[in-house]
Amino acid sequence: MFTAQDILDIAIRLEKNGEKTYRDARLHISGDALKTLLAWIAQEEHNHARWFTELKNRLTQGEDHHLMAELSRALVEDVIQGQAFSLEEVDFETIDSPDKMLRTFIGFEDDTIAFYEVLKTFIDETAIAAQLEQIILEEKKHMATFQEMLAGD
Template sequence: MFTAQDILDIAIRLEKNGEKTYLDARRHISDDELKTLLTWIAQEEHDHARWFTELKNRLTRGEDHHLIADLSRALVEDVVKGQAFSLQEVDFETIDTPDKMIRTFIGFEDDTIAFYDILKTFIDDTGIADQLEQIISEEKKHMATFREMLAGG
């Protein structure tokens, strides 16, 4: 069975992978506006990873009993099956235009939101759910900003 800690480990990996990817991408672009945006989003991903790490530490210490400790492996596998959830490395050598890069980032953000939507169904603590909803909102803002860039505005 997956535990809450296992699920939080995935969330932490998603955020750390996002942070690393956005920082790495800056070396492959010349557009200063996009570089600034990627730096800002990387910092938000870093902050999200820190929040998930703190939540995991609270669970490990037994301080937070409201998050379900055991999640059914079958349920999680059925929902998560086939989803990469942006845990894979990006090969920037194969992304030859800023538009392709931005579309890749939109996919990352969309995967992350999908995972967090799954995660929030297992949370019964209002404070934790509200914080996770805030993170989802920030991920949606990242996606919207990337879409604006694609649209030229």
């Protein structure tokens, strides 16, 4: 069984990987609009990681001990297995077009959303659930923006 801290470690890792990926991607593109977008999304990912870290610290200090206590290992493993891509670094040497880069980012955001949707079902504290829902909405906005850019090419 995963602990709440384990799950939050995964969320933190997803967000930090996203931040790093978007910052690294800026070095491999030439368009100012996409560079600006990636910088903004990287900052949002940084903020999400900070929120998950603060939540983990609360759990470590003994608060919210009931949070996600019933989390099933099998369910989480199923979700995590489908997200191996998001937990790995992106190899920009294999991305040979802006469309492929955008599709890569869409996949990353989709994986993250799927993980957070499952995570949300185990949270019974209204304030924490509301903040996680806000993060999900932000991740969906990132994905929609990438999809719009892809459609515009």
